Amino acid sequence: MSDTEKKIADMQGRYLQAVSQGQRLTDAEWQDCRIVLTTERIALIADGKRQVALTDIDRIADRFDVNQRSAGVSDYVALHVGEDVLLVSASTHEAFETDFYRASLDGAVILARHPAVKGGVVQSNEWTKGRLKVSDEALRLAMADGQAVDIDRADIGDLTVEEKQVTGEERTVIQVEHSEGETSVESHLAGEEFHATVLRTMLEDSVEQNRADLDLSSTEKRVIMALHSGVSPFDIPNFVGIDVEKTEAIFDRLIELDVISVLRERTEVSLTTKGRRVAGDGMGEQ
Secondary structure, eight states: OOSSOOEEEEEEEEEEEEEETTEEOTTOOOEEEEEEEESSEEEEESSSEEEEEGGGOOEEESOOOOSHHHHTOSOOEEEEETTEEEEEEESSHHHHHHHHHHHHHTTOEEEEEEEEEETTEEOOOOOEEEEEEEOSSEEEEEETTSOEEEEETTSOOOEEEEEEEETTEEEEEEEEEEEETTEEEEEEEEOOHHHHHHHHHHHHHHHHHHHHHOOOOHHHHHHHHHHHTTOOGGGHIIIIIOOHHHHHHHHHHHHHTTSSOOSOOOOOOOOOHHHHHHHHHHHHHO
16 A cells, blocks of 8 residues: 555455456356455455456446346445446445545545536636545535535435536536525536546435435425425415415425425414404404
8 A cells, every 4th residue: 555545444345246358247146355445446355355446447336237146235336447347235335335435536626617507597607626525415625716615415406417628628527406505506517537437426326315315296396396486485375276284284394304494484373362352442442
């Protein structure tokens, strides 16, 4: 290990070689191993030692079910390395995924336009260098202009990927929608091929997880779309065609799911006996 290489994780797991030199290995079996992850490589230590430099990884996928043995494991990462495909399943899968993203991205310098879009309006910001930092909750960019941009992984709404000209080069541009306070923004990210590949995979995983966390009814989706199109919360019952009690129940559920937030609350009141007496006295004086 070089002086600059740092260990990120050391855990138990198993791996399966799904493809070797372009050939699918349909009889492949899982092999127990120790997984050592550093800032430069992943090592799978069993009877022998298999090492893969992180920068040699061409693509990362959630699934590559080459046979029933691989299909029977719910959580693994498929590493495409040249003509080989390695499936790696760690004892703590989510922790391993985050560690892998950290090992690959922490400290990497990419190009970013932030915000590229704010509140639906395209901004004129230029591409600026930013240094990446990954945590369980967020992707942070320390920008060269002094900004600190936090992209909450649980807050990512949409993601698109396009090939575009960036500073005179054709690059993969990741357009990620998220929030800053109460405002919807888009950040556009571009980097070297390896960093773009890992960044795209991490953000796509976050998008899929966010969608999986939301099991919404068709009526709840209609309410969300109405709010998104500018309908006042007070007009939702008439617009969607549901009663006030149903609307309030949907709002309560969407607040619990962190889909909407409360800006201000109205207090519902009714007159007490004392209040009715005061009102009666007032009417008698008129």
